[in-house]
Amino acid sequence: MFFLQMSGFPGSGKSTLAREIAKFTKAVIIDHDIVKTGLLEGLELEGQDKNIDPKRAGGVAYHIEWSLVDFYLSQGHSVILDSPCLYDVIVENGTTLAEKHSAKYKYVECVLNDIYELNNRLKNRERMITQIGPVDIPEERWQEVINRAKKPTHLECLKVDTSQHVDDYIGDVLLYIDK
Template sequence: MFFLQMSGFPGSGKSTLAKEIAKFTKAVIIDHDIVKTGLLEGLGLEGLDVDPKRAGGVAYHIEWSLVDFHLSQGYSVILDSPCLYEVLVEKGTALAEKHSAKYKYVECVLNDIHELNNRLKNRVRMITQIGPVDIPEERWQEVINRAQKPSHLECMQVDTSQPVDYYFGDVLLYINK
């Protein structure tokens, strides 16, 4: 059993990779965008001026409850989220330890802002997902480096400019270590 924390900028390929991993491992995926969108829609708040940080915080609270529940039932779990806050790593490692699950961390990196914007522009977007971004190329690396990683554990970084098949086998090997 494992708990996999996905990380990466929106549009970097986290959800695509999470779905492929789940197909092979039968892991449960908890998707931050789905939970946050469902929360806003369920409360009738879509389209209103809602503080995204507060909505995201409530969504994360729900997600951690779901991660805890599924791990307690013996299921492997993938949390599909950008992982921009240290508390997410702390909670993830604590829950994995609580349930004797292997903690794994995969960061999806797409160093090409033009390709990223192409993906963001062409996907079917949920109300909580961002569209194309206007970030100068010279600042792009700084944005990518905002992801929080566990300093005491081995993490994996994948170049998602490549097709999923290119790195998928390596990701499975890392998860099964």
């Protein structure tokens, strides 16, 4: 059993890779965008203010996600959390829950160093209300932006170049998870 924390800038291929990993491992995927979108859509249906702070909604969504991770791990399921991983608390909660349930903690960072390809993906995907569209970041600042992901400092992490087709790196990811 494992708990896998996906990481990477929106559009870098986290969800695509998570779905591919789940095909091979039967892991449960908890997608931050789906939870956050469902939360916001539910609040709108209830007549709540449409101007809810996205950061606050994201925080509430993470609380829901941690409850789901805890539940699925307690049931013996492997779990993948598909999230950008921009806060230290995400790594802390993930490692704590993995330890609590004697699951292997794994961390995969999806990296796409081509801002043009990233914007192409962001422009052409079916977008949920919580997902960003194409970004306008100067190329010279791009590396700084993609390096904002928080990583565990005491564990081996895997960085994946997602400019290639998922078939080109899924084998390496599965070997890493199996270690």
